[in-house]
Amino acid sequence: MRSGTSQRVQFxxxxxxxxxxxxxGAIFDGVSLLERQ
Incomplete structure (x- = not known):
């Protein structure tokens, strides 16, 4: 299952x-996301 765009989601x-x-290539911190929301 490989798409043209490499969209890998790693937890x-x-x-x-x-x-x-x-x-x-973007790194999001779970805690930071929750605090921002």
Missing amino acids: TAPRAGTYVLKRD
Whole structure:
């Protein structure tokens, strides 16, 4: 299942209760996203 555009979504847990969303070279911190919303 490979698309023309490489859209890989990886979920990693560097610390307990937090997750980092890595998509298209952009890194989003789960906690930061929740606080911003």
